[in-house]
Amino acid sequence: MGERIISPCVGLCSTSLGDRVCRGCQRIDSEIRDWSALSAGQRQRCMVELDELRGEVAGRYLQVIDAKRLEAQLRRHRIRFREEQPPLSRAVELLRVGRGRIRELARYGLAGRDGEDAACLHERIITDLLAAAERRQPRLPMPDLLIPDP
Template identity: 80%
Template structure:
C-alpha cells in the first residue's frame, strides 16, 4: 500500500479562478500542482510551514486560552485538523468554517484581542494571511527543479 498523501487542501481552491495563492490553504499554484510529486518529508515540511504562517498571523488577532475546548469543538463540528497542527492554525480553520455561526468565542477556547466577533476576526486574519502567503510564495523554490550547480 502506498503512502497516504496528506494535504492542507480545504476544498475551496481559488487558484482555479486565477489566484497565485489559494485563499483556502495558502499554497501557491505550483505547490498545489506539484503536491503529489513531493516526498512525504517535503509535504510534512510544507504543512509545518503553512501551520507556522497561520499561527503567526492568527496570533496577531486571536489567543487560544483553552486548547482542549478548541479541539472538542472541532471534533463536535467535524472540522478536519491534524494532531500535530498548532492550536492557532486549528483556530484559523474553525473561523473559516464557523465564522457566521460562532456567537461566543470563549465556548471554543478562543479570545479575540480586540473584542471582535468571529466573522470580523476571520476577515482580518484572511486578509493578512493572504498577504503573508504571497510573500512566502516569492521565497519558495520549485520543488521539482533540480538544484543549480555553482561553477
C-alpha cells in the first residue's frame, strides 16, 4: 500500500481560475502542480512554511488565548488540522470554516485584537495572507515534471 500524501489542500483551489496563489491553502500554483512529486521532507517543509506564514499574518489580528479550547472546538466541528500545526494556523482554518457562525471568539479560545467579529477578522487575515503568500518564494527545489532526464 502506498504512502498517504498529506496536503494542505482544503478543496477550494483557485489556481484553476487563474490565481497564482490558492485562496484555500495559500500554496503557489507550482507547489500544487508538483505536490505529489515532492519528497515527504519537502512537503513537510512546505507545510511548516505555510504554518509560519499563517501564524505571522493571523497574529496581527488574532490571539490564541486557550489552545486546548481551540483544539476541542476544531474536533467538535470536525475541522481538519494536523497535530503539529501551530494554534494560529489552526485558528485560520477555524475562521475559514466558521466565520459566519462564530459569535464569541473566546468560546473558541481566541481573541480578536480590534474587537472585530469572526467574519471581519477572516476577511482581513485572508486578504493579508494572500498578499504575503504572493510574495513568498518557496525554499524548496520544485521538480520540473515537464523536462525528462536526458
